[in-house]
Amino acid sequence: MIYVNNENGESDGVVAVVSDVGLSSVDVIEYEDYDGETMCGFSHDAYRVLTTVKDAAEPKESDVITVLANIGAEVAELKRKNEQFEQALGWNEMGPGHIPNLRNGLSELKSVVSVLEEKYETELERMRASGDRRSPRG
Numbered sequence: 001m002i003y004v005n006n007e008n009g010e011s012d013g014v015v016a017v018v019s020d021v022g023l024s025s026v027d028v029i030e031y032e033d034y035d036g037e038t039m040c041g042f043s044h045d046a047y048r049v050l051t052t053v054k055d056a057a058e059p060k061e062s063d064v065i066t067v068l069a070n071i072g073a074e075v076a077e078l079k080r081k082n083e084q085f086e087q088a089l090g091w092n093e094m095g096p097g098h099i100p101n102l103r104n105g106l107s108e109l110k111s112v113v114s115v116l117e118e119k120y121e122t123e124l125e126r127m128r129a130s131g132d133r134r135s136p137r138g
Contacts, residue, residue, distance in 0.1 A: 014039075 016028035016039065027041040 019029050020027040025041050030038055030040045033039050
């Protein structure tokens with residue numbers, strides 16, 4: 001079992017072994033809680049009992065078939081959703097190479113803008129140095 005405070009729902013996290021169950025309390029094998037206090041029992045309103053899981057019976061062939069059928073249905077549903085997303089995004093119209101082409105085009109555009117910025121800055125500096133008040137040439 002594990003102790004859980006009913007007021008705040010917090011636990012000390014220690015799993016204790018039940019040694020006896022009475023009318024209003026549960027005795028556990030002594031242990032020290034996080035405050036160093038020796039614990040040996042709890043009242044019925046302040047604990048939760050953890051029970052062991054019994055070994056399940058061997059799965060039947062029909063259980064495996066059901067699981068596989070459910071997985072197959074889920075995969076089919078995911079494929080349908082994927083197709084809907086591809087259609088909504090226009091993937092079939094663009095084709096798989098479209099996005100890399102866009103990235104390449106964007107990279108080229110950034111390169112051209114960078115060259116133009118350098119030319120503009122150079123021309124602006126030249127004009128300032130010569131005292132020319134006209135706008136820079138492009």
